[in-house]
Amino acid sequence: MSEHHAEHADAxxxxxxxxxxxxxxxxxxxxxxxxxxxxxxxxxxxPKLLPARDAEYAELLRRYREDPAxxxxxxxxxxxxxxxxxxxxPRAGMAVTADEDSVFAVRMGDxxxxxxxxxxxxxxxxxxxxxxxxxxxxxxEDLADDxxxxxxxxxxxxxxxxxxxxxxxxxxxxxxxNTDPASDAPGLEAAWxxxxxxxxxxxxxxxxxxxxxxxxxxxxxxxxxxxSGFLQRTGDDAGxxxxxxxxxxxxxxxMAGSAAMAELLELGVVPVSDGSATLxxxxxxxxxxxxxxxxxxxxx
Amino acid sequence: xxxxxxxxxxxxxxSAGPRPAPGPAADEGLARRLRALACTAPLHDLDARKANxxxxxxxxxxxxxxxxxxxxxxxxxxxxTGADHEQIVGRLxxxxxxxxxxxxxxxxxxxxxxxxENLINVGSVDRGFRAVYGTFGADGVYTRRDYDFKLIExxxxxxxxxxxxxxxxxxxxxxxxxxxxxxxxxxxxxxxLEILISRGRLADAQLAAEQARYRTVQxxxxxxxxxxxxxxxxxxxxxxxxxxxxIAEALDHVADRYRHENAILTNIRxxxxxxxxxxxxxxAAELVDIVKDCIRRHTQLQSRLLxxxxxxxxxxxxxxxxxPTSYSGIDLYGQLVAPxxxxxxxxxxxxxxxxxxxxxxxxTPVAVRVGDLVEMLLTPPVEREHLGAEMPEPDLIxxxxxSRFSEEQLASAMELLDLEHDAPRRLSGLLADARRRDPxxxxxxxxxxxxxxxxxxxTAYRQGEERLLFAVDDGTLLDxxxxxxxxxxxxxxxxxxxxxxxxxxxxx
Numbered sequence: 009m010s011e012h013h014a015e016h017a018d019a020x021x022x023x024x025x026x027x028x029x030x031x032x033x034x035x036x037x038x039x040x041x042x043x044x045x046x047x048x049x050x051x052x053x054x055p056k057l058l059p060a061r062d063a064e065y066a067e068l069l070r071r072y073r074e075d076p077a078x079x080x081x082x083x084x085x086x087x088x089x090x091x092x093x094x095x096x097x098p099r100a101g102m103a104v105t106a107d108e109d110s111v112f113a114v115r116m117g118d119x120x121x122x123x124x125x126x127x128x129x130x131x132x133x134x135x136x137x138x139x140x141x142x143x144x145x146x147x148x149e150d151l152a153d154d155x156x157x158x159x160x161x162x163x164x165x166x167x168x169x170x171x172x173x174x175x176x177x178x179x180x181x182x183x184x185x186n187t188d189p190a191s192d193a194p195g196l197e198a199a200w201x202x203x204x205x206x207x208x209x210x211x212x213x214x215x216x217x218x219x220x221x222x223x224x225x226x227x228x229x230x231x232x233x234x235x236s237g238f239l240q241r242t243g244d245d246a247g248x249x250x251x252x253x254x255x256x257x258x259x260x261x262x263m264a265g266s267a268a269m270a271e272l273l274e275l276g277v278v279p280v281s282d283g284s285a286t287l288x289x290x291x292x293x294x295x296x297x298x299x300x301x302x303x304x305x306x307x308x
Numbered sequence: 309x310x311x312x313x314x315x316x317x318x319x320x321x322x323s324a325g326p327r328p329a330p331g332p333a334a335d336e337g338l339a340r341r342l343r344a345l346a347c348t349a350p351l352h353d354l355d356a357r358k359a360n361x362x363x364x365x366x367x368x369x370x371x372x373x374x375x376x377x378x379x380x381x382x383x384x385x386x387x388x389t390g391a392d393h394e395q396i397v398g399r400l401x402x403x404x405x406x407x408x409x410x411x412x413x414x415x416x417x418x419x420x421x422x423x424x425e426n427l428i429n430v431g432s433v434d435r436g437f438r439a440v441y442g443t444f445g446a447d448g449v450y451t452r453r454d455y456d457f458k459l460i461e462x463x464x465x466x467x468x469x470x471x472x473x474x475x476x477x478x479x480x481x482x483x484x485x486x487x488x489x490x491x492x493x494x495x496x497x498x499x500x501l502e503i504l505i506s507r508g509r510l511a512d513a514q515l516a517a518e519q520a521r522y523r524t525v526q527x528x529x530x531x532x533x534x535x536x537x538x539x540x541x542x543x544x545x546x547x548x549x550x551x552x553x554x555i556a557e558a559l560d561h562v563a564d565r566y567r568h569e570n571a572i573l574t575n576i577r578x579x580x581x582x583x584x585x586x587x588x589x590x591x592a593a594e595l596v597d598i599v600k601d602c603i604r605r606h607t608q609l610q611s612r613l614l615x616x617x618x619x620x621x622x623x624x625x626x627x628x629x630x631x632p633t634s635y636s637g638i639d640l641y642g643q644l645v646a647p648x649x650x651x652x653x654x655x656x657x658x659x660x661x662x663x664x665x666x667x668x669x670x671x672t673p674v675a676v677r678v679g680d681l682v683e684m685l686l687t688p689p690v691e692r693e694h695l696g697a698e699m700p701e702p703d704l705i706x707x708x709x710x711s712r713f714s715e716e717q718l719a720s721a722m723e724l725l726d727l728e729h730d731a732p733r734r735l736s737g738l739l740a741d742a743r744r745r746d747p748x749x750x751x752x753x754x755x756x757x758x759x760x761x762x763x764x765x766x767t768a769y770r771q772g773e774e775r776l777l778f779a780v781d782d783g784t785l786l787d788x789x790x791x792x793x794x795x796x797x798x799x800x801x802x803x804x805x806x807x808x809x810x811x812x813x814x815x816x
Contacts, residue, residue, distance in 0.1 A: 053672055091670070106670035114668040116661065131653050134660025137667050138648075142640035151638060163464045169645070176649055188339075188453035191440055199656035200649040205456045207435035209464045210428075220433045223464055236669030247464055255669075264667030265638040271662040275655050277647050 037081060044068060045082040049089065052102030053112070055237025055255060059101045072096050094262055100254040105263055120228070122220075127195070128202050132222065135203065136229040138268065139169045141260045144239075144252045151261050154254070162247030165226045166208055173200040223247055339443050343455050346439030347477045350459060351375065354426055365419065367408045373423045376403050381460055382474045390463050390471030397421055427460045428472070435462065555613050562610045566603060573599045713752050720745055721752045725760075725777060725798065732799025735779070739788055754791055757798050769808055776801045 048068040051057060059066045072079045073096065082102075086093050090110025094103040106112035116133065117124035123133050143165045144158030145151040177200070189197035203222065210218035217224045230250055233239045238256035243249040354370035380399050384391035400420040405413070429435055436458040442450055459478040465471040573596065580592035638644070644663070648656050713721075724741055727733060735757050742749040760779035768776045779796040786795040 053670065055669060104670070105666070108665055110670075111673050112670035113665065114671050116664060119664075119668070127653065127657065131657045131660055134657065134664040135645075135648075138640070138645060138660055138663045141663075141667060142645050145640055148639045151640065166464075172641075172645065172649055188441075188455050191452040191454055195654035196652045198649070199651050199653045201456075202653055203649075205434050205436060207458070207461055209462045209470050210430070210435055221435075221462075232668065236671075238669055259667060259669060260640070261638070264663045265640060265644070267666040268644055268659050268663035269638065271659045272644065272647060275651070275658065277651070 037077070041078060041081060042085070044071070045078060045085045048072060048082050048102055049085045049091065049104065052086070052091075052093075052104040056235075057101065057237075059098055065101065066098070069096060069098060069102065072102070092263070094255075094258040097254075100258060103255050103258050105259055119232070128206075129220075129225075131199060131202055132206065132225050133229070135169070135199075136165070136222075136226045137233075137264075139165050140226065140229050140233065141256075141264065143168055144256065145260065151257065151265070154257070156257070158252040158257075159242070159249065160230075160251075161245060161249045162223055162227045162230060164246055165230075166223045166247075169203055169222070170208065173204040176200045177204065217247075339441065339453075342441040343439070343457070346437070346441070346455055347457060347459070349439060350427065350429070350437055354423060357426075361422070363415070367411075368404065368419050369407060370419075370423055372407075373400060373404055373420065374427055376400060377420075377424055377427060378459065378474055378478050381472045382479060385473055390465065390473035393424070393470065393472055396424060396472060400424070424460070424472075428462060429458075555617070558613050559610065562606050562613070566606050566610075569599050569603050569606070573603070713748070717746060717749055717752055721749060721756060724749075724753060725756060727777075727798065727800045729775070729800045729802045732797050734784075735794075735796040735798055736786055736788060738798060739791065750788075750790060757796050760798060761796060763801075768803060772805050772809055774803055774805045776803055 047064075048071075051059075051062070051065045051068065057065065059069050072082055079096075082096075083093055086104050090107045090112060091104040092107050094100070094105055096102050106114070116130060120129065120133050123130040140160065143160040145156070146158075150156045150158060176198070189201060206220070206222050206225075207218075208221060209223045210221045217227050219225075219228070227248060230239055230248060233256065234241055234250065236255075238253055238259065239250040240253060241248065242251050351371045351374045354374055358365045358368065358370050377396060377400055380396050381391045384395065397417065397420045400423070401413075401416055404416040404419050405411075408416070429437055434456065436456055439455045439457075440452055441455060442452045444450055457477045458475045460472050460474055462470050463473050576592050576595045576599065580589055580596060644659070648659050651659075721742065724738055724745075735754070738753050738757065739750045742753045756777070757779050760777045761781065763776050763778045765776065777798070778801055779798045781794040781796055784795040786793050
């Protein structure tokens with residue numbers, strides 16, 4: 009959302025620009041310009057298309073960046089279609105994303121059928137997307153650095169969420185809490201328990217991944233993100249290896265991260281970061297005793 | 309309450325009414341015991357439900373098969389992966405077959421699979437078990453709670469395979485109540501083992517050794533998890549002191565255990581060799597295998613520990629020495645995932661929904677034309693290819709035969725060396741004979757003769773061969789234009805094949 013607007017601001021403040029608005033007011037927008045602007049937006053709707061591979065796309069991008077009137081026209085077309093322009097650059101192309109109630113938006117019910125009826129599945133599918141992003145950009149610097157390419161594997165994402173859940177379980181155990189949820193109030197169950205309970209994989213009759221398992225859910229998320237042009241598959245190791253694209257970084261940084269953060273703040277949770285690493289291994293001291301005590305029913 | 313005197317001393321506050329439970333503290337212990345009890349329920353359940361299976365399966369002791377399965381999976385759990393599903397079924401078969409020898413093998417396999425699948429609980433979406441129990445809270449309110457647990461879980465392995473691992477709960481069901489930490493329990497088990505062996509009580513010693521191995525497996529598992537966590541983020545671990553301390557500690561531990569177990573191994577070997585009772589001999593031999601396995605697992609652990617250091621340095625180079633960026637982004641884990649997980653699922657879903665709605669990108673809606681739709685609906689479904697793509701005919705290139713000697717030469721040499729058992733010959737004579745047949749042949753004969761100087765007695769014994777070529781040096785020097793050294797006496801020894809076979813069957 010930031011870069012092209014910032015560019016405009018720069019363009020206005022430069023000494024030359026007086027002629028630019030004058031020029032745009034002199035030459036009125038022609039239907040051909042509108043068609044070109046719409047064409048650029050339609051390129052942006054094909055997220056896997058790279059500007060470097062398409063001469064027309066690259067030419068329209070150049071025009072967007074050099075001709076402010078055309079840029080405003082393309083922005084207007086996008087806004088009218090219910091799209092948000094994240095960035096327009098040679099590396100990311102015309103990076104647009106769907107506004108919340110646009111026809112292009114992805115709905116959870118369409119994404120996974122079970123998710124609309126089962127609250128646990130709904131949560132798991134959402135968490136999978138969040139976890140993929142967290143694994144792709146483990147440090148704040150990684151998310152901020154435009155040149156950073158994140159790498160992740162399906163099994164890696166699952167293992168790292170599981171580890172986080174395990175640590176919460178240990179902490180609860182240390183405090184002597186009984187975290188087993190009350191049977192009649194499923195909505196009050198701690199979120200980590202839902203993930204910890206779900207099996208991580210499972211054998212199926214036809215050697216496919218068990219859709220309801222956590223690796224199945226993460227696998228669905230990365231496959232979907234690959235279709236969105238956010239990830240690229242690089243190999244089959246550890247359930248499938250992927251790397252991130254510039255678009256994904258923009259999407260997470262400018263859209264999803266802040267939206268989720270706003271929601272979290274609304275719930276009264278204020279996460280504070282001092283810049284130090286947050287994804288910690290089990291605290292020392294309990295690293296060796298862990299196995300003896302974890303889940304031991306007779307532990308006094 | 310039979311004595312009237314006792315009622316006089318009842319404190320007044322208790323006479324207000326009977327309390328339902330002594331309090332949350334006592335309830336805590338009760339909850340723990342209820343959970344422990346729940347872990348055994350799936351095993352009892354197997355025997356209860358076997359009547360519902362189509363067929364007469366009451367002859368099988370399902371709980372026994374289930375415990376054996378947990379045992380097998382625990383022992384086959386490796387560092388990286390777990391136990392292979394098919395392998396476990398295969399190893400269960402002898403036990404199942406022994407329970408009902410008259411039944412067909414297919415049925416045995418079915419029983420083994422049924423038990424294993426029920427331990428995984430394939431039928432439920434979580435692939436686990438749930439027990440419901442109730443507790444009184446601090447405020448005296450009775451709450452029903454769900455206890456979720458697994459016995460055998462499926463984990464992803466290399467190449468997309470699915471492996472089995474036993475959970476902590478299952479290990480505890482199997483080895484019983486443990487109230488101590490890994491290290492001390494292991495030391496205790498080993499000390500016990502040594503005492504038992506020194507007193508000659510091998511039956512108990514085997515039990516103790518097996519328990520020591522369970523501890524070893526559990527210990528290795530803990531370290532694997534710790535190493536995996538440290539691998540993820542360099543800055544998240546205290547590389548200055550905590551991690552090196554941990555690694556040093558673990559290496560000390562491995563060295564200590566290695567020494568200890570080697571000592572045990574020597575002791576049991578002695579016990580095995582000195583034991584006169586066949587049963588003791590066999591038990592001691594089994595014990596040797598178990599301790600060897602323990603040592604193997606320790607060695608594996610050690611190599612993992614040694615890899616940790618270089619891995620840290622490489623990750624540190626990548627992460628910590630990069631140029632800092634001008635502005636900072638969101639710490640996705642620290643500011644989103646971590647605070648979200650402890651929330652009630654209802655609230656957490658609001659956050660994940662927000663992320664999902666804005667983090668998945670866009671989908672262009674599909675516009676369908678009626679014409680296309682009709683065509684699509686009328687197209688017959690594509691047959692699924694069961695056999696996969698056709699294999700290309702491999703283009704084979706014959707590798708050139710680069711053997712030093714030809715088959716004919718070998719046959720010729722073997723013919724020369726096919727000596728009568730009572731007529732050994734000098735190598736010099738053999739070489740002269742060989743040279744007359746083929747100028748290259750003496751080299752092969754000399755080679756075979758030198759090999760015969762250290763004849764493969766063990767192989768011949770195991771394979772039950774009747775003849776064995778041997779060569780002896782009696783100090784005579786070889787006088788030959790091409791070769792130097794000793795003029796070996798080459799002969800053939802007759803072996804007692806029948807006697808060896810008898811000895812073999814006795815030994816096994």
